[in-house]
Amino acid sequence: MRRDDALWAVACFVGGLVLLAAGAYQQRWAPAPLFVGPLAISCAGVAVRRSRPLLSLGLGVVAFLGDFAMGPSLGTVLIITDNLYAAVRYGPRALGRWMLGITSVVAVVTGVVAGILLRQLGAAAIFLVQTALVGVTPVFTGMIIRQLEDQAESERTRAEQVARLAELDRVAAVQAERTRMARELHDMIANHFSAIAIQSTAVLSRKDLSAQTVQNVLESIRENSVQGMSEMRSMIGLLRQDGEEAEAIRRRVAEVEELADRAREAGLEVRLRVTGDARELPAAVDLAGYRIIQESLTNALKHGGEAVDLMIGYRPGLVTLTVDNPVNGAGQGLPGAGAGIIGMRERAALVGGVVEAGPHDQGWRVHAELPTGKTS
Template identity: 80%
Template sequence: MRRDDALWAVACFVAAVVLLAAGAYEHRWAPAYLFLGPLVITCAGVAVRRTRPLLSLGLGVVAFVGDFAMGPSLGTVLIITDNLYAGVRYGPRSLGRRMLIITSVIAVLAGVLGGALLRQWAAAAIFLVQAGLVGVTPVFTAMLVRQLEEQAVAERARAEQVARLAELDRAAAVQAERTRMARELHDMIANHFSAIAIQSTAVLSRRDLEARRVREVLESIRENSVEGMAEMRSMIGLLRQDGEEPEATRRRVAEVGELVERAREAGLDVRLRVDGAPGDLPAAVDLAGYRIVQESLTNALKHGGKVAEVVIGYRPGLITLVVDNPLGDATRGLPGAGTGIVGMRERTVLVGGVFEAGPYDDGWRVRAELPTRESA
């Protein structure tokens, strides 16, 4: 029994007693105090209306039969409507349909019997309306409220599900952006720092270098440092912008010559060949192609021999990038995280291309085919 239901039952009992004292009951053979019996029964049903809804309904039916046999009384009849409401509202869902049929049939029978006994159609209508108000109205109201509550629960669950999906989408977007940022930073910085590491290692390991040669190497190291910092600043500037500005970090396949020159300065003999007529490329393809060549040359500096060949082929609707280099000694390579090939493959897939990387003849080949049409 809930405390608020118990208090409500006491309030109903007091109000019904006041109505009995005022004479709000049918004066037949029973004195007023006998109506207290059905009243107590129906008020007991109010006290357990939410914890024991079927018991509340049963007590209401018993109280109605006893009260109707003596009168009926207005207070008890009004409280019985709460018993009907509670039974349908908090009881089994299937009970509502059955109770609606039962109360509707009782209302019709009450109207027909009342009209037949009094032989007045007006009396039949009055009995029908009264029985409908007492039985059908609370049952229908309980069914309606229950349906609205279930709809509210369903909408709340749907809203929570949408919120969870939105959170998953947000988390996926954040993860994708982090992956993209990591790929960009890796591709931009690895080439420069790999060249710096290789050149500085060469200077430290050779004590017989001429001052002029040492100066040339230091100048190359400085150039790679400055360019690496410039690209880092460009990336940071892009991240600080509110809107999307792809041009801020866009590099182009046409600028591959600069990568080749830096690789040569780092000690790698790079041969560049361009087949076909260069044309304008979509921004995503342009950047992907540039980064693939950049990463391939970085890997050649770290793990390859002293020679690398870069072939760029322009075809209708397609650009091919091939980087071949012989494998060098294992002791020559610098340690790597293994993310370079993964990043190149991701870039190729994002623009709808095909990527291959692996042993080829006596060396290593990286090959990428990138579609150049905007619809690709």
């Protein structure tokens, strides 16, 4: 039993006593004090209206039968309407449909019987309306309120689901952006830092280098440092901008000669060969191809021999990238994140392409096929 329901039951009982004292009842054979019994029973139903709605309905029916046999009284009839309403609103869902049918039939039968007994059409209408007000109206009201509550609960559940989905989308977007940023930073910086590490290692390990050779190596180290810092600034500037400015860091496969030159400066012989008619590629494909070549040359510089074969093929609707290099294990001591091949495959997958990387003819081959969406 809820405290507020108990208080409401007491208030109903007091109000019913006031109506009895005011003579708001129809006396047949029973004295006025007997009407307190049905009133108390209906008020007991009010006290358990939410905790035990079926019991509230049963008490209301008993109170109605007893009160109607003696009178009836206005106070008890009004409280019984709350018993009916509470049973529909808080009871089983199917109960409302049954009670609506039952009370409707009772109202019609009451009107018909009254019309037959009194032989007056007006009396039949009055009894029909009164019975409907007492029985059908609270039942119908309870059904409407329950339906509205169900709709509100459904909307709350839907809003919570939408909020959860939005949070999942946000987390996925953040994770995807972090992955993209990590891939970009790795591809931009690893090439330069690998060249710096290899060249500085060579200078430190060789004691027979001439002053001019050392000067050339140091100049190459400085150039790689400056270019690495420049690309890092470009990335930071892009992250600070609003919106998407892909052109701010646009790299093209056609600019691969610059990568080859930097690799040559680091001591790697790059044999570049282009087949087919070079053409403008989609921005995403251009960037993916450029980064794949950059990472392949970095790996060749770290783990390969003295030469690498780089082949770029322009085919109808496709551009192919192939990097072949021997493997001598010279760079095993150099640090690495181990994410280069994973990053290349991710880049290719983002544009609908594929990357194969593995041993080939006592060396290592990276082969990428990137669709361009153009047939010529």
